[in-house]
Amino acid sequence: MILGQNQYGKAESHVVRIVRDGATHHIKDLNVSVALSGDMEEVHLSGSNANVLTTDATKNTVFAFAKEHGVDSAEQFGIHLARHFVTSQDSIRTARIRIEEHAWERIGVPGPKQHSFVRRGQETRTAQITFDGRAWQIVSGLKDLVVLNSTDSEFHGYVKDRYTTLPETRDRVLATEVNARWRHAWTGDATDPGPTDWDRSYEGAREHLLAAFADTYSLSLQQTLYQMGSRVIDQCPGIDEIRLSLPNKHHFLADLSPFGLENDNEVYYAADRPYGLIEATVLRDGADPGIPADLTNL
Amino acid sequence: MILGQNQYGKAESHVVRIVRDGATHHIKDLNVSVALSGDMEEVHLSGSNANVLTTDATKNTVFAFAKEHGVDSAEQFGIHLARHFVTSQDSIRTARIRIEEHAWERIGVPGPKQHSFVRRGQETRTAQITFDGRAWQIVSGLKDLVVLNSTDSEFHGYVKDRYTTLPETRDRVLATEVNARWRHAWTGDATDPGPTDWDRSYEGAREHLLAAFADTYSLSLQQTLYQMGSRVIDQCPGIDEIRLSLPNKHHFLADLSPFGLENDNEVYYAADRPYGLIEATVLRDGADPGIPADLTNL
Amino acid sequence: MILGQNQYGKAESHVVRIVRDGATHHIKDLNVSVALSGDMEEVHLSGSNANVLTTDATKNTVFAFAKEHGVDSAEQFGIHLARHFVTSQDSIRTARIRIEEHAWERIGVPGPKQHSFVRRGQETRTAQITFDGRAWQIVSGLKDLVVLNSTDSEFHGYVKDRYTTLPETRDRVLATEVNARWRHAWTGDATDPGPTDWDRSYEGAREHLLAAFADTYSLSLQQTLYQMGSRVIDQCPGIDEIRLSLPNKHHFLADLSPFGLENDNEVYYAADRPYGLIEATVLRDGADPGIPADLTNL
């Protein structure tokens, strides 16, 4: 019997950091999951916890670091945490920090007091920071971003096998919920502080994904996916790889002919299940893939 | 044995309506639930469906009406549906239409082609339209709108019983997920077309809720709730009643003292369960309550 | 401006009570929501908390009472809580306790040690206990119980309007997720201890619901609903009213004809949305309805 890959930590510590700049407040809202691995054979075999930093302590560290280091960005916060776990505990060789971030907008009120917020509620920003004591892997991303083109999408020319019944179309609605992860070129080391403007980098990648989705005259969701991914690689020099998982949120034209009504691409039934699921990685020339294939559990 | 209140219909028909104004497209995204009641004793007692319009037909009607009448607003669409069911079927006395609407924003692209959208993802707009052949009840609302004040909230002076351990505070985070329903004064009749600008009415109520939340220096969530509700009644003459259900999304100050760190209202732990739940109705003078007390299942 | 119905309390305190009977342990797993109402005008109008028992204290009371009174049944536990809040605080006139209970089964192991459990995971049991200082209303129930008959269900003879396209059928799958609430006849008073065997009462009602579903040759889901409800009223003398909310979990026969295959009621597509939703109350002769019409938010 062999113990294979193992990791442990506290998942989903939900930390909210408020910064008071006079009467103007700022907010960062992170859901942080820590996974540690290293010299953990004994705790599995005998139950000895001598090498185990408790998951409770990893949670405490998240909250303490929000005070000690602040939260500049999800990526920067994860770098602080990962470096700490790997460099402060002999038994821990690798730390992987996963963060989900929810954005908040100000509620506009007159006067100097600016401490009211409404949760943006659109995409969830994600970050995964991995450190093994020598090199970093930073994967930023987003999920839950639902987009739709109401035209400029065709679908035809596909294989027709015995089980193919789908009619071809020259004008369909194309909608998806973008799930994207992109890996930064920077790998640094234990002392390299790394890039500083992770938030601007995120905004750039997000804008390119949206623009490429809107700009592409689509002959297949795969083509749209590739345009989205390659736009990011092309426009964001710090990003070497991107993985997209795009469910095809089917909008079927409602059949109104039994009621004597024509449906000229006006009325759609938005279906839940089943759905097409299109997934692919786009890499910069020369880059090695580092993002696992399965971003979702399906 | 007596058959009591009963109703039936098709729930959650998800209809998306696209309007093409040249190269500029518009989108309405509604999740529509129909509930009908009337002369339905026989189907319960003997299984005779002679008085039953099928739920499948009610679903078909939703999609057909999106073509025949368009979707001007959720409320207007529901009025068309409810009037149809009550006036076209002898056995149906009352129709209640519930609608959830998701808003979409344009993805900004240069040029005349404007057919790309991103789902706004913030609050879900709701509408409930009830018609009994004589009078209308229109209840508009929203849910899932998460708001937070990072200061100007106190909590003290409460009852201290044997089980009270909560320390008083003069400065706390106040956060909630707004769940609101407001009833319009208009009750019309079978031929009265009713108000026309339901969308503007919705935007007004939403803005007043946000502004009142932000403006209120809070001594309790109940006080904030009442300020939100009374602001809507005060500022929106067409609205006679509003019900608010506000979960207190607790943000507990993280205890950093074991680590020798001070936490001067900077780092919070955002808790999920349990949560305070504050619910109340605010009515215009002279109005009778019409919105049920329980907006949620808890 | 008038303050209408209002209530407040702590929702979803998740308490687990272990009883150790030697090496044999017993477990009760309750999710408890407290809603209090009474003399609460001032806290809404001025923010004065002088009449407010904190929601935090109501949560503490849940955990303390699990020790002080034990958890005999969800209903009994709720009676202890509701009586306490109403009788111990002048400002509180009515207390409503809602409880969700998850059942656990033993993991069978040899030997005297019996402290291992697996969550049953089938239905969620519910209880709502309301006390206004004079009388009790006890509503027990269940939700999430998914049942299916693979035959003995027909559907035909319904109204055919312009929007009706559904073909009639003499043999269909009938499936639903049972959501039931039943009101006990007992109303007692502040000193009446009430019935004692709430757990047996629950098991009885549950068994009758399942048996009636299985026994009924169905011509409509309404008929099945009425059979289920009337069976409970008929067989359970302590229950005066039952409300059922039954989504029709459609199982559509997959159309295999394009592939030259016959589908003799063998292969079904289980759809999610939209779904029929059938709701009704069945009352004992002479009983007044006390359960609100809307068990769900749709």
Add this chain to the structure above:
Amino acid sequence: MILGQNQYGKAESHVVRIVRDGATHHIKDLNVSVALSGDMEEVHLSGSNANVLTTDATKNTVFAFAKEHGVDSAEQFGIHLARHFVTSQDSIRTARIRIEEHAWERIGVPGPKQHSFVRRGQETRTAQITFDGRAWQIVSGLKDLVVLNSTDSEFHGYVKDRYTTLPETRDRVLATEVNARWRHAWTGDATDPGPTDWDRSYEGAREHLLAAFADTYSLSLQQTLYQMGSRVIDQCPGIDEIRLSLPNKHHFLADLSPFGLENDNEVYYAADRPYGLIEATVLRDGADPGIPADLTNL
């Protein structure tokens, strides 16, 4: 720019198969997700669908195969599907079928008619079948299985760093939601029909997981995990590898001391977030790992 790993298919086709053995019916309830990969560069680069079998056709195949081959077990059904896609389409090199299965129990009624079922609702059974034209990888599993030991669990002797505040304990509740995947030794080839009794194999692995959880006197959740995994490897000769992902569903002892009450391991607060997450693989000697490390998205 390089196109990296890519796959596509229809996710979550929910097929229910009824078999009528006279008046005794049998039911299989599968949620099937298909992912295909192969010669798909062109559809990404130019949008040409010439090599693309539509996701709609893969869905049709799921329903047609439920008729043509029946549903003996999730694994066997997946093998039929994967073999079909890889052997019938030149452009498809690899097919991966993921299946979630919900179990149903009979509702006991007297007489020969046995066609009434209640969904079991406990764990969700899973199966992943991958075929590349030469070899098979079959990974069976389960999720959503919640288990609890109310004693025989200790936790102490761990690292105490600056952020450690957790007190040691000699008697705690240990609860988790089992998420397990196990890889079968069988790899067969395109013509090898493979093992036949996948259902019995599943029941065996499930029983060993439960028994090992119940039997283990636990000094850490890692130790319990390893006991569960190694029991399966030890007792199930056809299984070479198992991966377990065990969230620590914390049950914190409620602090009743402010109320003058002792809490002798009787009353617990069941917390949701954050939670410990313990993950590890156990392998048979000589086996190579084949199950990815991340079964969940956290």
